[in-house]
Amino acid sequence: MKPLLIALPKGRLEEELLPRLQGTAFELDPRALKSRKLRIPMADPSMAAILLKGADLPRYVAGGVAALGIVGSDILDECPVDLMELADLNFGVCRLSLCAPDHTTLEQLRLKPHLRIATKFLGATGRWLRQEGITAELVPLQSSVELAPVLGLADAIVDLVQSGKTLLAHHLVELTTLGKASARLVACRGTYLSEPDLIGPLAKALAALLKAE
């Protein structure tokens, strides 16, 4: 029987996630983890993990390749895929914030005739702009977004803020918070509903293990 696949995120959430799995049936094989393999056996041989970039992960789960997955809500809010979002795991918590160079105010940004906002969160930013009645040009960027206002590519950015240290280093300040992001346990709708006796208990166990109070 093929092992059941669980999709785990690389990067920001991975650092908080992997220690929580140690000593459990979900623990990843340390040797495989040190290799360049992206499919990692778990302590329970009936399961295996695939390590994926956050933006790709919902597709693997919604497409039924992985039965379960862990992904940031910021990613889920950006990609319209049909999957089950079973729990807010309450770790990897950060704010999605509008940030601008020191001494800039939200009012100043509102009054700009051509406001440019750099972000990789185009959906959430667009929804916030509509809600606030602000017109702006969205500058799509994938990484190092903090550089955009420093180098004049944009007037402000919308990005995830955890400690605020990166903002500080680039002389940026948070003007307002658009929302909160945290890790979520997701499941493939088809697998969850057509094989509830298999996936349900597994999802409950994983949520209980990972949910931070």
Add this chain to the structure above:
Amino acid sequence: MPTHTPSFPDLLFDDAAKLRRWESQLMTLLDGAGYREMHPSLVMRNPVNPSTVRFFDGDQLVALRWDFTEALARTLVRRFQEPPRRISYAGPVFRRPANSWDPVERLEVGCEHILTDPDQRLDADRELARLLMAVPALLGLEGCLLHIGHAALLRRPMEMEGIPAELGLEVARVLDRRAIHRAAELLDGHPAKARLLAHAEILLSGPDGPGSLADLARGPYGALLEAEAEQLDRVFSVLSAQSPKGLTLRLDLGDLRGLAFYTGPTLRLWAPGAQRDLASGGRYDGLYPEMGRPWYAAGFCVRLTTLLELGDNTEGGK
């Protein structure tokens, strides 16, 4: 589906033959139960739903048929004073899917049961459920699950608590994803938040049989939903006794998809390995009154596109 374009699949020889065979088997089943075929036009006027495939016919905006139920209803209210009671249909519908990689063109076979006497609704619901229960064996599918739900289980408590319609739909949308934490965010500040979330916990506790009705009775809206729970219990008991071998029936109180449309019991057929439901339906008594006819209706459709995707995993796919 081995050969297709992402949105508009081309079916080559084997798939075309399977489709023809399945359509024929399902239409024969429905014909035997007294359902007569209607074939509404592939083009529908006045499309308001942005997920439809729209284009201009001269200066008039039209759309490819996005839904058989609505297409049939438009025809029936125009052509009949008294509705034909049993109708079947087969063909494609075109609708933008939730997942961008899923097909826009989907092939369906289905049926509608329309009444003027509300007292006959329970019998109609049972008849439709029995027909749907016969579908897996007919198509050579084993290990299927039939989920039975009820649209009023969430709608009535939200109406009673004065939740605005738009917020109610948003709550239903996140609960359909089993995301109670998102419902908690949406209901923040509402005086009924704790009650509604306790109720949602019961609804989403999992499709695990008739025990969930006892939880529902003990929950915050047990008294309000007594009639619906009794109806579900009766339907479930009758159908369990008649369930064919290889098909498992489950009460799924968390089946909240289509809450804006369905008004009563809902049915959803799942096959192992399928990423989408193989068939779905239920009671929708609001549609015809909205069109000016005091008729009551229920129906279901079988998604042959999902069946094709299951491919060789099924006996029916060979």
